[in-house]
Amino acid sequence: MSSWIPLAITMGYIVVALIIGINARRGRVMDSLEEWGVAGRSMGPVTLYLLIAAGSISAYTFMGAPGWAYSKGVAVFYVVIYLSYLALVAWYCGPKVWAFGQRFGHVTQGAAIADRYQSPLLGGLAALVMSIGSLAYAVLQTIGSAYILSVMSGGEIPVWVGVIVVLGAIAIYLYISGQRAIGLTNAFQGILMLGVAWAVGLWATHEATGEIGFAGVFERLASERPEFLTLPGAGGDIGFAFWTTSIIVSMFSFMPPVWSQWMSARSASTIRRSATWLPTYYIVVLPMVVVGFIGILALPALSRADTVALTYALEHMPSWLVGLLGAGTLAAAMSSCEPFLHSIAMAYARDVAQPLFRLSDATTGRLARRLLVPIMALIVAPVAIAEPSNLVMILLVGLGFATQVLPAFIGMFLWTRASTPGVLVGILSGFCVTLALTLIWPNPMGVHAGFWGLMVNLPLFVGISLMTSPVRDDVVERFFAISAPGRSLG
Numbered sequence: 001m002s003s004w005i006p007l008a009i010t011m012g013y014i015v016v017a018l019i020i021g022i023n024a025r026r027g028r029v030m031d032s033l034e035e036w037g038v039a040g041r042s043m044g045p046v047t048l049y050l051l052i053a054a055g056s057i058s059a060y061t062f063m064g065a066p067g068w069a070y071s072k073g074v075a076v077f078y079v080v081i082y083l084s085y086l087a088l089v090a091w092y093c094g095p096k097v098w099a100f101g102q103r104f105g106h107v108t109q110g111a112a113i114a115d116r117y118q119s120p121l122l123g124g125l126a127a128l129v130m131s132i133g134s135l136a137y138a139v140l141q142t143i144g145s146a147y148i149l150s151v152m153s154g155g156e157i158p159v160w161v162g163v164i165v166v167l168g169a170i171a172i173y174l175y176i177s178g179q180r181a182i183g184l185t186n187a188f189q190g191i192l193m194l195g196v197a198w199a200v201g202l203w204a205t206h207e208a209t210g211e212i213g214f215a216g217v218f219e220r221l222a223s224e225r226p227e228f229l230t231l232p233g234a235g236g237d238i239g240f241a242f243w244t245t246s247i248i249v250s251m252f253s254f255m256p257p258v259w260s261q262w263m264s265a266r267s268a269s270t271i272r273r274s275a276t277w278l279p280t281y282y283i284v285v286l287p288m289v290v291v292g293f294i295g296i297l298a299l300p301a302l303s304r305a306d307t308v309a310l311t312y313a314l315e316h317m318p319s320w321l322v323g324l325l326g327a328g329t330l331a332a333a334m335s336s337c338e339p340f341l342h343s344i345a346m347a348y349a350r351d352v353a354q355p356l357f358r359l360s361d362a363t364t365g366r367l368a369r370r371l372l373v374p375i376m377a378l379i380v381a382p383v384a385i386a387e388p389s390n391l392v393m394i395l396l397v398g399l400g401f402a403t404q405v406l407p408a409f410i411g412m413f414l415w416t417r418a419s420t421p422g423v424l425v426g427i428l429s430g431f432c433v434t435l436a437l438t439l440i441w442p443n444p445m446g447v448h449a450g451f452w453g454l455m456v457n458l459p460l461f462v463g464i465s466l467m468t469s470p471v472r473d474d475v476v477e478r479f480f481a482i483s484a485p486g487r488s489l490g
Contacts, residue, residue: 003154005319005320005322005323006152006314006319006322006323006325006326007149007152007153007323007326008323009320009323009324009326009327010148010149010152010323010326010327010330011149012327013192013326013327013330013331014165014166014169014330016188017169017173017185017188017189017331017334018169018172018173020173020181020184020185020188021172021173021174021176021177021181021184021185022172022173022176022177022181023177023184024173024177024180024181024183024184024185025176025177025180025181026180028040028180030176030177030178030365030369031362031365031366031369032361032362032365033107033108033346033349033350033361033364033365033368034107035178036178036179036365036368036369037107037108037178037179037260037342037346037350037365037368038101038107038179038260038263038264039178039179039180039183039264041098041101041102041263041264041265041266042264042266043183043264043265043266043270044266044270045266045270045273045274045277046187046274047183047184047187048183048261048264048265048270048271048274049273049274049277049278049281050186050187050189050190050191050281051182051183051186051187051190051261051264052086052090052258052261052274052275052278053190053278053281053282054186054187054189054190054193054331054332054335054336055182055186055257055258055261055335055336055338055339056083056086056282056336057190057193057281057282057284057285057332057335057336058137058140058141058144058332058333058335058336058337061079061284061285061288061332062144062193062197062288062309062325062328062329062332062333063144063147063148063306063307063309063310063329063333064140064144064306065079065285065288065289065292066288066289066291066292066295066306066308066309067292067304067305067306067307067308068292068305069228069289069290069291069292069293069295069296069308070292070293070295070296070299070302070305070308071234071235071305072228072233072234072235072237072238073227073228073229073230073233073234074228074229074230074231074233075231075232075233075238075243076289076292077289078243078246078247078250079285079289080282080285081247081251082247082250082251083282083285084279084282085250085251086258086278087275087278087279087282088275089251089254089258090258090262090271090274090275090278091271091272091275091276093254093262093413094262094265094268094271094272094275095262095268095269095271095272096268096413096482096483097112097259097262097263098262098263098265098267098268098271099268099482100112100115100479100482101262101263103478103482104478106263107260107263107346107350108127108256108259108260108343108346108347108350108351109126109127109130109254109256109259109260109343109347109351110123110124110126110127110130110256110347110350110351110352111123111350111351112259112412113126113405113408113412114351114355115475116408116411116412116471116475116479117408117411117418117419117420117423117471118420118471118472118475119420119424120351120355121355121424122408122420122423122424122427123351123355124351124352124355124356125424125427125428126351126405126408126427127256127347127348127351127352128347128352129401129402129404129405129427129431130255130256130347130401130402130405131256131344131347131348132398132401132402133253133255133398133399133400133401133402133403134255134256134257134340134343134344134347134398134402135340135344135379135380135383135398136397136398136399136401137255137336137337137340137398138337138340138341138344138380139380139383139384140398141333141334141336141337141340142163142166142167142333142337142380142381142384143159143163143384144306144329144332144333145162145163145166145330145333145334145337146159146160146161146162146163146166146384146385147159147162147306147307147310148162148310148326148329148330148333149161149162149165149166149330150162151307151310151311151314151326152310152322152323152326159384159385160385163381163384163385164381166330166333166334166337167337167376167377167380167381169334170334170337170338170341170376171372171373171376173185174338174341174342174372175369175372175373178342178369179260179264179342181338182338182339182342183264185334185335185338186335186338186339188331189331189332189334189335190281190335192324192327192328192331193284193328193331193332193335194281194284195328196324196325196327196328197284197285197287197288197328198284198287199321199324200287200288200291200309200313200317200321200324200325200328201214201286201287201288201290201291202287203317203321204287204290204291204294204312204313204316204317205217205287205290205294207316207317208294208297208298214286214287214290217290217293217294218293220297221293221296221297224297225296225297228293228296231243239446241445241446241447242443242446242447242448245447245448245450245451246448248448248451248454249399249400249403249448249450249451249454250399250403252403252406252454253399253402253403254402254405254406254409255340255343255402256340256343256344256346256347257339257340257342257343259343260339260342260343260346261339288309291308291309291312292308292309294312295308295309295311295312298312298316299311299312299315309325309329310322310325310326310329313325341372341375341376341380342372344371344375345368345369345371345372345375346368348368348371348375349364349365349367349368349371350364350368353367397438397449399450400434400438400448400449400450400451400453401431401434401435401450403430403450403453403454404426404427404430404431404434404450404453404454404457405427406454406457406458407422407423407426407427407457407458407461408423408427410461411423411465412479412483413483413484414483414484415465416470416476416480417465417466417470418461418465418470418471419464419465419468419469419470419471420468420471421464421465421468422460422461422462422463422464422465422466422468423461423465425460425461425464426457426458426460426461426464427457429453429456429457429460430453430454430456430457430458431453433449433452433453433456433457434449434450434452434453436449437449437452437453
């Protein structure tokens with residue numbers, strides 16, 4: 001194999017993404033959060049479909065998911081359930097969130113929470129808690145990107161250099177074009193990822209079994225390594241409790257970038273149409289998981305499970321396909337890293353700094369853009385260079401914290417009686433429990449730390465809400481006129 005071809009194709013993708021992202025601005029003024037943050041609420045159904053789809057098909061799909069298939073087995077299919085749920089949530093909640101933003105001027109998730117509960121403090125707290133999950137996700141994607149460049153270069157590009165290259169490229173086009181850059185680059189990335197995933201999966205299957213279909217792979221596993229096809233998996237560390245609670249935690253994490261994507265749509269019907277199409281894209285996960293299963297038999301002594309797909313490709317596929325896999329995997333990582341970095345900058349500027357320092361809207365818009373580089377340089381890059389844990393576990397830890405904001409959304413979509421003190425105490429208690437059971441006593445009884453947090457969070461939220469005064473009727477009425485039309489406040 002020509003060693004320079006895979007690296008050249010992979011690096012070429014970064015150049016293409018830069019060009020698309022920079023040109024996405026099209027002469028628009030990006031100083032306002034309305035434009036830089038939610039693209040002037042102008043995205044059509046196809047762009048939104050690819051934006052949401054590519055944003056959720058991240059480095060863990062091309063690296064982490066094959067890695068879990070390789071090291072743990074069928075536990076990896078938690079991803080399938082989680083992604084299916086995302087489509088349902090987008091279909092039901094997305095149009096309502098868009099209407100909140102359109103009528104009340106929200107551009108961030110924290111702004112909607114602050115408005116619903118008439119509490120800038122609660123909006124800022126929710127933004128900070130959510131940012132932990134968002135930062136974990138951004139770190140995950142950055143590590144994935146650095147792995148790709150390192151593997152494609154045969155180890156010549158160290159992880160720290162890969163981190164700087166990828167974050168540097170993202171910083172340039174995000175600063176210039178904001179959400180429009182995310183939309184257009186994700187559209188290109190989404191098409192690339194879908195084609196590459198199936199090409200690699202089918203090639204690997206034919207190489208391993210002589211067939212095009214996937215049945216032969218599972219038949220060999222059932223015969224030779226059946227422990228990979230049942231829980232708790234080959235390592236015995238992903239039992240039913242952890243697997244199930246990981247799905248629940250993932251399902252109830254309303255991540256800020258998704259919220260911003262919904263608000264970027266041209267109309268509520270645009271979101272519903274895009275959400276209806278989403279399952280057609282999520283089949284991209286299947287071939288990459290199969291590659292991980294193939295690696296169990298073909299690469300029994302692999303030291304780093306997350307690199308199984310790339311390693312298999314380097315040993316068994318032509319250089320041009322290896323290069324496309326590198327580009328597709330890098331596209332998956334960057335397409336998910338972009339919106340999370342973007343949402344963190346918006347949240348810190350709009351939901352924390354603006355109410356704290358009483359900034360004008362114009363100043364807040366400029367601050368959001370300027371926060372990008374410090375967030376990347378001081379938080380994401382150092383943690384990514386340290387390479388903590390494996391990619392899927394980073395994601396699950398981040399989602400455990402993010403799901404603690406669930407009471408705020410229950411009071412926005414379902415329960416008119418939710419009070420500001422109830423939501424505040426619920427979030428804080430859930431956060432503390434999740435932190436303790438992540439760092440001190442990880443996942444007791446095999447149950448995800450974030451799920452334990454919810455078990456403390458939700459009863460406190462309900463109990464304190466019933467004992468304290470709800471938000472003013474006029475505020476509740478205008479929210480529930482959108483989220484539950486015709487519902488009585490009683």
